[in-house]
Amino acid sequence: MTLRHVRHLVFAFLFSCTSPLAMADLQMKTIAEGLDTPWSITELPDQGFLVTERPGGLKYVSVSGDVIPVTGVPEVFAQRQGGLFDVVLHPDFS
Numbered sequence: 001m002t003l004r005h006v007r008h009l010v011f012a013f014l015f016s017c018t019s020p021l022a023m024a025d026l027q028m029k030t031i032a033e034g035l036d037t038p039w040s041i042t043e044l045p046d047q048g049f050l051v052t053e054r055p056g057g058l059k060y061v062s063v064s065g066d067v068i069p070v071t072g073v074p075e076v077f078a079q080r081q082g083g084l085f086d087v088v089l090h091p092d093f094s
Helices: 003-016 020-024
Strands: 038-043 049-053 058-061 067-069
Touching: none
Parallel strands: none
Antiparallel strands: 038 049, 049 058, 058 067
């Protein structure tokens, strides 16, 4: 069996493992507008979100969809593949 045959078998197996029924339950909902290249999102205990913007912004998105800038973010070098990417809460954040 050649590498090409193995590759085709792997792809066939992976595609057969997807469940169309599970995909039918997905829904898309806009939670905020006006963000500049949103890159990372993390949920907060109050069910709001922190969202990073690639150019260097950090925004708080409330449950009602209000977008509030978070101050104190260091200057970000945002060119080519660089920018403000992930945001992770400290384990003791509450």
